[in-house]
Amino acid sequence: MTLIKKVSGAFIILAYMVLTPSLSNAQGAPDSFADLSEELLPAVVNVYTTQNIRVDRNRRGGGAFPPGSPFEEFFRRFGEPNQDGEESDRNSRPRVQQRRSLGSGFIIDAEGIIITNNHVIDEADEISIRLQDGTELEAEVIGKDDKVDLAVLKVEADEPLPFVRFGDDTQSRVGDWVLAIGNPLGLGGTVTAGIISARNRNINSGPYDDYIQTDAAINRGNSGGPMFNMDGEVIGVNTAIYSQTGGNIGIGFAVPSTQAQIVIAQLREYGRTKRGRIGVRITEVSDEIAESLGLENSNGALVNSVEEDSPSERAGVEFGDIIIEFNGTEIKEMRDLTSTVANTEIGSTVPMIVLREGERKTLRITIDELDEGNGDEEESSEGDDEGSSDTESIIDLTLAELDDDAREELEIDEDIQGVLITSVDYDSGREGLRRLRRGDVIVEVTQRDVSSIEDVKERIEAQKSAGRSVVLLSVYRRGEYAHVPISLDEDEEEE
Template sequence: MQLSRLRTAVAGVACSAMLVAGAAPIVFTPSEATAQEMPPSFAPVAKKLLPSVVNISTTHTVEEQAGPLSQLPEGHPLRRFFKQFGDQPGEHRERQMRALGSGFVIDKAGYIVTNHHVIDKADDVSVILQDDTRLEAEIVGDDPKTDLALLKVDTDHELTAVNWGDSSKAEIGDWVLAIGNPFGLGGSVTAGIVSARGRAINAGPYSSFIQTDTAINQGNSGGPLFNTEGEVIGVNTAILSPSGGNVGVGFALPAKVAEPIITELKENGEVVRGWLGVSVQPVTDQLARGLELPQNEGALIGDVRPDSPADAAGLQSGDVVVGFNGDKVRDPRDLAWMTAQSDPDETVELSLYRDGDQRTVEVELGRLSDATQQAALGGDTDKLARKTAQSMGVQLAAPTARAREQFDLPRDVDGAVIARVAPNGPAASRGIRPGDVIRQVGRRPVEGPRDVYAAVEQALSQGQDGLVVLLSRGNQTQFVSIPLIQPEQQG
């Protein structure tokens, strides 16, 4: 009775407030447009799209050292025991690793899109069609920076191709479908909505992701995210999960990013990007006031690499880039993406603020290669290590024999070993401790500390406030989001 009276009283207060304010309650009525957006069944569109989605199987040969006691010295009495049971201490074996993923046909001639990490280091790649036909696939090209790859199969089968959609029109709350090969269960269809747009998850320097609650699991990588019209608006790439399974937080690379990359891979087998040669950071409110800027937008140049296109054009540390060929630059990610989308040797016009005055500068872009990117990150490993220690609160070590012994790590461990964790630092706030091993940054494998240093440097230059890493501890692995602190914010 009391609960009923309370509900009545709350409702009465709410209604009275609306009446006093003179506002009428908003009434949602079903409309023809709403009915079209919420179909009674996804069966018709799923039936049409299923033949266009393929399962991808890869094999990768890894060399491993046999036996847990493979470092036994000659003459040790246990060596005969392990030899008797087929374990030769110090002997190297080759093991076949298998991986599963998804892909989709974009051209009836046999071109198939998937993720780079699905086929990375693969010796053989097979594509399985909906009717279980298995075809050997050729890797036409791949682009680790956007985690995309393009495959080609030769077949007499009539393939069903899908079309790219306009991902910029996808709104939060729109229905979407994912089709793929989760856990090897090919031809699985899941439905959900667009949860958010423009998510930065540190899985690539040139992209922001569509977030969806559509069920995406291991094996869905490389599969398509469809709108209700059957157009591809994203490539399913990553999930955020403490357990490794679906918790309703998945990420798809938008079609507006993927389509031009795939087109370039199809035409050239590689992606060629423009290069400016600067490190940048976001413009905070405090920086905007100090630099006498009208707004806290743009990309603040922190460093200009010698002999770079930016250096030749006279760009300076402290310049704030706010426009690129007439398009607005809101933050460092905008500048990175616009530069990457431009061709080498193309002359672009930058709008920038210098000493409180706005001006334009023309820059002839260079060509971005892995070599120039690594050089742009700086060759001083000690300097990069210090910056990582400041921004993440960790000191890293290579998985050497000494590190493995100190932290009781497996012999075959690879990655970057966390040697020290600063108390009350960003890593400590996430429960990270010495002996944990960083295996991946985003979806990029980590072979040693240098890979983490490069990722931190890149993230800081683009104004990102965190890194998602795959962490291993004992027999458990999980993704962890570690905040980043800009070094200039240190006390």
């Protein structure tokens, strides 16, 4: 069954697919893909699944009525008489429908280890694969991961099976040729060719998006199939297409082999994925935040909070640090850190470089295992009334000193130092204000601690004197911290 995600008016379609191989060297198109296709086809399989779904029958010959329909209520109450004049309940009993879907996969081990997409086999009651010679085998799930959309299957065969090997996708470049083999629309054994169109694509399908984009023809049924380079190595697992109609328009996406191999190795060993964690909540370094801090660019991941007794706390990470490098990998945006940490060996100790008040600091951090059962969403809560009456208006915020009455009413611990926001003038139109609310506590301004209204004013004036158009406020709200850039008006008069 095809899964569809709407993106910018089009759809990301998790079509079961296989992609085309890419050339590691910038070379012209081969005269033919025939020899390579003949070599690779036997290791690519068709994947068929069946899911049994219990469906409650509505009366009247089993016809379905919309929820709340008056007909549904009528037949629920009065039923249908049988030939003896008695009410029959045969149509009220649940029935089982079978939902069938198809996809692709490829063999990576002669003993019958097969790779496909998680969405191809997820919730399936029966899984079978068909080899190129028509042999059908039942498959069992060894492990699956919905975050990177991969699954490992196992089949038992009388003889060793043909298989393919992974290659290093990082050696392939945009413009290189690739081959895709798969089972589009159930046709089986279909070969298509194209090039790598782009790398490091984020299609918002999950937290670890890092797709290879290709223009090789991919359609429903290709998902889970391999993308080959011209050496016959798997450099990607075809996972999604971008389309308004559901058909191929030359925009397909594959999980890179370097990422896939880490997940597959863990699924084979543990039956699940083990991902690293360092215990921070992070946000993007926006252009406004970079401007407010006088940074040359918006690279990095800004630390919103550090979990207690976490690897980050033990390593000395602080609220407001900007992580710019992790274990030798440059962090250009937030998702780079998420993926890099997740793929780092649990228990290993690695270097991490942060920017703290404009200075680079190198920390050593030991990786813990991520508990993926815990949610990671920020809580949103309304601020309550404040206790202080001595207020002052600055950049369309009314501020008050954080006194004992306010602490008691808002349940703010003694160790939280800062300035209380008592009201926000949302009608002013000032950029960034809508992320603040009454009851927030400003704890830092441009990464400097503040404990009084005067401190806030001085930091804002310093920003203006430096010619900056944005000031970065760090705020505390009921156990959580956030960084909020607020625009400044150079000609603004103090009230």
